[in-house]
Amino acid sequence: MTIRAWAAIRQWAGRPVVLPPEVCACGIGHAGVMRLDDIDRLDRINGINGINGINGINGVDGRGLVGAHQRVSRRRRPDGDRGRPDVACLSPDVGRGRLDFPRWSPDVGCRRLDAARWSPDVVHRRRTSSLGPVD
Amino acid sequence: MTPRTPRALAAPSLAAPFTLCGLTLRNRLVATAHATAAVTDGAPTETDAAYWRRLAEGGAGMVITGGTAVAPESTLPQRYLTEAWRPEIKDAVRRRAEAITDGGAVAVAQLVHLGRETLGAGTFYAPVSAAAVRSPREATTPHPLSTEEVRGVVDAFRISAANSVQAGFHGVELHAGHGYLLAQFLSRVNNTRDDEYGDRIALPAQVIDAIRTEIGQLPIGLRVSVEPGEESGLGLDDLIELLPRLCAAAPIAYVNVTTGVRNTYVPGMATTRPPLLESVARIRSAVAVPLLVSQGFRSVADIERALDSGADLVGMARPFMADPDFARKVIAGDERSVRPCTGCNEGCRTFEPTGSCSVNPELGPPGAAARPAIPLLLTRRGARGGPVAVLGAGPAGMECAMALARSGAEVTLFDTARRAGGQARLASLAPHRSGWQKFVDYQRDQLADLGVRVRLGTSPAPDDLAAYAQIVLATGAAEESVHVPGELLTLTSTDFLSRYSDVVPEASGVAVLDDGFGWWQGISAVESALAAGAREVTVITPGTGFATGLSPENRTQLMNRLTGAPLRVVAMSTVTSTTTDGVRLRHVLDGQETHLAADVLVTVGERRPRRPDFAPAAHQTVRAIGDCVVPRRVAHAVAEGRAAAEAVAARLL
Known part of the structure; x- marks a missing residue:
């Protein structure tokens, strides 16, 4: 079941998302971000109890999906409390092929968030010119 | 050399071959230089080679690679510029050159030294220039190169x-435009030296001579740009004076003329015709060498006119990113099927992580064959085959229907609106945003050519959809109204765009409440109000400024357009209520309240997914794409449209 969850996340994180450090608990800043209600939606979309099926594995409010990032949670909460975070931060290892879980479904989908619209003050666009195409 | 006069005889068509230093270009279309950012630690990657191969295979006569620096002080910290001075990267560069020559094009490597222009990224080194003259785009004055250091620059170009x-390139092009180092030496304002390089052509001439000792008679081209403003010291008159002198001192194979400096050199949608088109004949009369003109060419008519005015070659870059087959298609007389560059300057200029294109879903990041996209699968049932229904004729739905039709599927496209285009069409209603309509027109024409049934102004009932086992929802998004209590006429930016020409004459003072993201909804409300004659427009934003979401290029052009306009910006503020004659503002930091006179308030609200209340039947598989999943950019819509078509087609086989 964990593999299913990871595969779903990996599908979801296949698109690069620039993440503001104040949102990204791990501070790495270029993984993905998922609200808990999106995780709920992921459950519904997949029509299974898959995500909930890993409840408790990592001890995060019964939502192992989030808790899969224990390292992240610990860093965000130095007191060791891995209580329910506002966001799930996906390690860059996910979606970059370093965690090689089997593909689960070629069609898995979930709602994706555009981090650039997370807050008015967080727009992580390149501010430089790029030597890209001109003519 | 004797300057040529404009051709009196019939001009060659763009399909005619051209000979350059003994090399045959198969036609007159040139892919001009640009970086791809598919470069790691200064060396081009396999992804980079694949990009150039695809571009060359599309039929351009000559392909000029860009983003290639000649010295460490001209690189960026990210190191996505090719570091041409390093012999150890030769194999990677060879892969790039071979990709172009395998594709049948003449391969030219453009070489650049940025000089005082850091591109806003900063470098690990001190910026340098011809003299201690600060760039208007930089906060500090560069280090003026000593005579000995200039000779080092010559050597850097030579090596x-x-x-x-x-590594296999047929020739090189020196970048002496866009305000970079060689242009800084050519400028009468920036080059105040009193040594031998005070002669403005001395450095480029020495560079050409030095390179000639290495590469013999292979082509050395020179790119220059007509730079705006007196402060550049390098306008068209300057170039007309300098180019004949430089060509006489150090012969070159061709001159490539474009426009602009950093932040102005990538015209957006507001530029609808090639800026140099009217100047081609004058430039032609000044230079005896083959003439390549670039910037803003998008149509066969403009290309032919440039050739007719005396140009030998016409250059483009962004159109080849939008459609690498541009050359092949227009030479075959099929201009209608060219996927058009809109001039949005979104994907191609941001390098996130590499060059991409909003309208071309086939241009993916490293390791991906296309732009990654995952349609949202709402229901999956067992039925296969049969006709497909696509609901929504915006960029996502039209792209999906096009791709499905090409795969052989029987597809019907529905939209409740009477005109196709969705949010793209809405955006194009604003002044200077017509590029989106070009893309809508392209998609609409393709659907007609492919025989897709399009039902506009129709909301299909469940019974109408019963015959479709595969349904794709592309129903877009709707802007939410921002609740502002009070009496003043208050419109969403969507409503305002649809009727601003009716509203503004009755409302001379327009207030625009932006959402703080500084994107086009608020900007287009401002430009629409001004175009309709508003006496004063005030932008109120909880953010720190106006148009902050735009790329530097688009923002600079916007500000140029707005120069002289009665526009006020109230930053870090929001609107709490309206009165009969204005709005009440509150500063987001200290809470201080003020009153602003206005006759209408335009609000920029969040766009929310819009999906039909639709219960799929037992046999129906339903997917959702584009804004009706999460409202985002056209690039997402187009890529998800294509990906959904592929997923559906796989189920039909």
Whole structure:
């Protein structure tokens, strides 16, 4: 079941998302971000109890999906409390092929968030010119 | 050399071959230089080679690679510029050159030294220039190169050119435009030297001579740009004076003329015709060498007119990113099927992580064959085959229907609106945003050519959809109204765009409440109000400024357009209520309240997904794409449209 969850996340994180450090608990800043209600939606979309099926594995409010990032949670909460975070931060290892879980479904989908619209003050666009195409 | 006069005889068509230093270009279309950012630690990657191969295979006569620096002080910290002075990257550069020559094009490597222009990224080194003259785009004055250091620059170009040719390039192009180092020496304002390089052509001439000792008679081209403003010291009159003198001092194979400096050199949608088109004949009369003109060419008519005015070659870059088959298609007389560059300057200029294109879903990041996209699968049932229904004729739905039709599927496209285009069409209603309509027109024409049934102004009932086992929802998004209590006429930016010409004459003072993201909804409300004659427009934003979401290029052009306009910006503020004659503002930091006179308030609200209340039947598989999943950019819509078509087609086989 964990593999299913990871595969779903990996599908979801296949698109690069620039993440503001104040949102990204791990501070790495270029993984993905998922609200808990999106995780709920992921459950519904997949029509299974898959995500909930890993409840408790990592001890995060019964939502192992989030808790899969224990390292992240610990860093965000130095007191060791891995209580329910506002966001799930996906390690860059996910979606970059370093965690090689089997593909689960070629069609898995979930709602994706555009981090650039997370807050008015967080727009992580390149501010430089790029030597890209001109003519 | 004797300057040529404009051609009196019939001009060659764009399909005619051209001979350059003994090399045959198969036609007159040139892919002009640009970086791809598919470069790691200064060396081009396999992804980079694949990009150039695809571009060359599309039929351009000559392909000029860009983003190639000649010295460490001209690189960026990210190191996505090719470091041409390093012989150890020659194999990677060879892969790039071979990709172009395998595709049948003449391969030219453009070489650049940025000089005082850091591109806003900063470098690990001190910026340098011809003299201690600050760039208007930089906060500090550069280090003026000593005579000895200038000779080092000459050597850097020589070594880089030798490396490039040894790696398989047919020739090199010196970038002496866009305000970079060679242009800084050509400028009468920036070059205040009193040594031998005070002669403005001395450095480019020495560079050309030095390269000639390495590469013999292979082509050395020179790119220059007509730079705006007196402060550039390098306008068209300057170039007309300098180019004949430089060509006489150090012969070159061709001159490539474009426009602009950093932040102005990538015209957006507001530029609808090639800026140099009217100047081609004058430039032609000044230079005896083959003339390549670039910037803003998008149509066969404009290309032919440039050739007719005396140009030998016409250059483009962004149109080849939007459609690498541009050359092949227009030469075949099929201009209608060219996927058009809109001039949005979104994907191609941001390098996130590499060059992409909003309208071309086939241009993916490293390791991906296309732009990654995952349609949202709402229901999956067992039925296969049969006709497909696509609901929504915006960029996502039209792209999906096009791709499905090409795969052989029987597809019907529905939209409740009477005109196709969705949010793209809405955006194009604003002044200077017509590029989106070009893309809508392209998609609409393709659907007609492919025989897709399009039902506009129709909301299909469940019974109408019963015959479709595969349904794709592309129903877009709707802007939410921002609740502001009070009496003043208050419109969403969507409503305002649809009727601003009716509203503004009755409302001379327009207030625009932006959402703080500084994107086009608020900007287009401002430009629409001004175009309709508003006496004063005030932008209120909880953010720190106006148009902050735009790329530097688009923002600079916007500000140029707005120069002289009665526009006020109230930053870090929001609107709490309206009165009969204005709005009440509150500063987001200290809470201080003020009153602003206005006759209408335009609000920029969040766009929310819009999906039909639709219960799929037992046999129906339903997917959702584009804004009806999460409202985002056209690039997402187009890529998800294509990906959904592929997923559906796989179920039909």
